[in-house]
Amino acid sequence: MRTRRSNANANAPLSLVGGGHARDADLAWGLAVGEPWAIAETWRRFAPMVLLTAERFLGSRSEAEDIVQEVFCRVFRQAPTLRDPERLRSFVYSFAVRVLKAELRRRRVRGWFPFLKAEAASEVPFRASDFESRDLLAKLYRLLDRLTARDRLVFVLRRMESMTVDEIATTMDLSVSTVKRSMAHASTRLSQWVEADPELVGLARGDHWGRRR
Amino acid sequence: MTSDDPDEPRDAPALVALTELGRDAAQPHAPSALDQGLNAVRARVARGQVRRRSLRRFVLFGATSAVCLVVAVKVVSIRRDGGVLPEPPVVVSRIEGGTELEGGYLSQSGVAGVKVLFNEGSTFALTAGTRGRLRSVADDGAHLAIENGTASLAITRSRTHRWLVEAGPFLVTVTGTAFTVSWDAASERFELRLRHGHVVVSGPVVNGGIWLQAGQRLVVSLPRAETVIMADRPDDGERVTTGTAPAAARPSIAKEIASRPAPAAKGTRARRWAADLASGHWDRILADVDREGVDATLENAGSEDLFALADAARYRRRGDLSRAALLAQRRRFPQAPRSLDALFLLGRAEELREHGTEEQAIAWYDDYLSQAPRGAYAAEALGRKMILTNELGGPERARPVARVYLLRFPTGSYAGAARALERAP
Numbered sequence: 001m002r003t004r005r006s007n008a009n010a011n012a013p014l015s016l017v018g019g020g021h022a023r024d025a026d027l028a029w030g031l032a033v034g035e036p037w038a039i040a041e042t043w044r045r046f047a048p049m050v051l052l053t054a055e056r057f058l059g060s061r062s063e064a065e066d067i068v069q070e071v072f073c074r075v076f077r078q079a080p081t082l083r084d085p086e087r088l089r090s091f092v093y094s095f096a097v098r099v100l101k102a103e104l105r106r107r108r109v110r111g112w113f114p115f116l117k118a119e120a121a122s123e124v125p126f127r128a129s130d131f132e133s134r135d136l137l138a139k140l141y142r143l144l145d146r147l148t149a150r151d152r153l154v155f156v157l158r159r160m161e162s163m164t165v166d167e168i169a170t171t172m173d174l175s176v177s178t179v180k181r182s183m184a185h186a187s188t189r190l191s192q193w194v195e196a197d198p199e200l201v202g203l204a205r206g207d208h209w210g211r212r213r
Numbered sequence: 214m215t216s217d218d219p220d221e222p223r224d225a226p227a228l229v230a231l232t233e234l235g236r237d238a239a240q241p242h243a244p245s246a247l248d249q250g251l252n253a254v255r256a257r258v259a260r261g262q263v264r265r266r267s268l269r270r271f272v273l274f275g276a277t278s279a280v281c282l283v284v285a286v287k288v289v290s291i292r293r294d295g296g297v298l299p300e301p302p303v304v305v306s307r308i309e310g311g312t313e314l315e316g317g318y319l320s321q322s323g324v325a326g327v328k329v330l331f332n333e334g335s336t337f338a339l340t341a342g343t344r345g346r347l348r349s350v351a352d353d354g355a356h357l358a359i360e361n362g363t364a365s366l367a368i369t370r371s372r373t374h375r376w377l378v379e380a381g382p383f384l385v386t387v388t389g390t391a392f393t394v395s396w397d398a399a400s401e402r403f404e405l406r407l408r409h410g411h412v413v414v415s416g417p418v419v420n421g422g423i424w425l426q427a428g429q430r431l432v433v434s435l436p437r438a439e440t441v442i443m444a445d446r447p448d449d450g451e452r453v454t455t456g457t458a459p460a461a462a463r464p465s466i467a468k469e470i471a472s473r474p475a476p477a478a479k480g481t482r483a484r485r486w487a488a489d490l491a492s493g494h495w496d497r498i499l500a501d502v503d504r505e506g507v508d509a510t511l512e513n514a515g516s517e518d519l520f521a522l523a524d525a526a527r528y529r530r531r532g533d534l535s536r537a538a539l540l541a542q543r544r545r546f547p548q549a550p551r552s553l554d555a556l557f558l559l560g561r562a563e564e565l566r567e568h569g570t571e572e573q574a575i576a577w578y579d580d581y582l583s584q585a586p587r588g589a590y591a592a593e594a595l596g597r598k599m600i601l602t603n604e605l606g607g608p609e610r611a612r613p614v615a616r617v618y619l620l621r622f623p624t625g626s627y628a629g630a631a632r633a634l635e636r637a638p
Contacts, residue, residue, distance in 0.1 A: 043251045044247070047247060051242055051247075056239045059235070060624060061629055063624065065246075068250065069254050073254055073258055076254070076258050077258070136231060137238055140232075140234070159232045159236075160232060183222070187221075187224050187228075190228050193351075194227045195225050195227060196350060197227075201227045
């Protein structure tokens with residue numbers, strides 16, 4: 001390890017020194033040799049994005065924070081295996097996708113264990129402090145819970161993260177046609193469920209109850 | 214949400230709005246929080262630790278012993294809950310003798326009526342010529358409607374599913390039961406024959422909700438403003454031509470057990486507030502109240518109507534009216550399940566009221582939590598209590614509530630706030 005780090009440092013581009021302006025490929029090199037600045041810069045560059053995705057996917061900020069730590073621990077450990085340093089962003093996202101899918105599976109398993117199961121459903125961000133928003137969001141996440149992990153991920157990445165179908169296919173290591181099928185399936189089912197709920201249909205008409213304070 | 218692919222399905226408008234709400238609810242983390250996260254990751258990387266999960270430790274402890282333990286606990290849990298397993302969502306499994314049209318209307322293809330079968334065993338059978346519809350079918354039950362004619366229902370008993378059947382202006386709240394219900398729009402005559410189980414019927418002329426037991430028959434005539442409850446005779450009246458066979462007839466009791474005239478609707482339209490609420494016609498409900506008078510409404514409306522009124526007033530920010538409806542609900546229907554919900558909503562109404570106080574809102578939440586510690590709103594009530602206690606007395610006073618909250622609802626919607634309170638100086 002020591003030798004490898006020395007060799008890598010010798011070949012590392014000068015742009016690595018600053019960190020803040022480093023290209024993704026430079027970061028990948030830095031991570032591969034365990035450079036502290038690369039760890040910090042990778043976190044600074046990608047963690048906010050993964051945090052938001054995880055929070056939107058799970059509906060829980062505290063769980064998202066746990067997930068992101070797990071994702072980056074894996075990224076930092078596995079960085080030497082990254083074949084194409086230019087694809088660091090996809091590399092990070094692919095770990096995020098894997099960890100999020102594992103988290104969903106874990107939740108489902110926990111559903112069978114009464115003593116491991118928490119009483120409440122998904123935590124909705126504290127910022128959505130009005131009762132109705134949290135109620136509506138809780139409903140959204142209950143509906144998302146009914147989708148398969150793949151459909152849920154595709155839907156969240158497409159609709160909440162505004163990723164293109166191609167980007168989703170790359171991140172999730174799926175074919176474009178599979179992503180499209182998954183998206184169609186998720187969209188159709190969610191639309192049906194939402195339209196069966198008068199309160200949610202009311203939301204589309206802007207019927208939303210505000211708070212006094 | 215836009216789509217860059219013309220072949221991509223379009224989400225329902227409500228789903229688009231909901232998705233946007235979900236997207237906007239997540240906000241970027243503060244730099245200090247990110248720094249803390251980075252430090253935690255560095256520490257984990259330095260220790261070479263993988264993510265610690267209780268389930269993973271559990272599996273490592275020994276898969277075989279874990280499975281045995283889980284099975285044992287599951288059995289105990291099921292026994293303790295009276296053998297109740299999680300219930301599947303309600304969905305239509307098939308429709309015999311017809312099809313479902315837009316808006317949930319049921320179209321008959323033959324002369325034998327149409328029958329809807331649900332996945333959990335319930336059935337909804339319309340006689341030939343009856344006009345009915347599936348207003349909504351959701352995870353937690355279904356909302357059915359008969360606009361004219363007769364239907365027979367057999368509803369499978371459930372702990373969580375809620376079934377509502379509209380027949381003209383009447384609303385039948387069902388748990389597990391079998392009954393035949395009819396509504397003749399021309400003569401404005403409502404009739405319900407209950408074979409087994411029980412139902413609550415609410416609507417005009419019935420002076421609030423009427424609780425019916427097996428073997429009873431309810432007939433309401435709107436033009437005569439007459440409500441009659443009598444013992445049902447199995448060979449009396451029409452038979453449904455499709456649907457499940459009637460349950461075993463109960464011993465016939467020929468005498469009428471109740472007959473009570475009810476005040477006629479004075480120039481107001483028949484109440485259909487639950488339906489109005491479901492359709493978003495809140496102003497229509499409030500207009501009815503303004504016509505009839507608040508006091509008269511609060512004295513005459515049924516339990517479901519009061520609840521619908523409370524919601525409509527809340528949605529239109531008429532906090533005092535909402536509160537009055539909830540208080541009437543508590544006073545007039547103390548045993549109804551809605552009365553417990555009303556406790557929590559009174560707390561919410563108090564928070565929304567112009568001159569409401571945090572102390573009074575907390576008192577309502579405490580009442581709710583003491584009477585329904587595992588109720589549907591328990592997490593919300595405890596969370597609101599925590600927030601209000603913090604507003605009143607600061608973190609020192611709110612911290613014990615936060616601890617209780619985290620113990621009971623570690624992933625609840627207020628868990629983030631509770632943790633913040635625990636960390637607060």
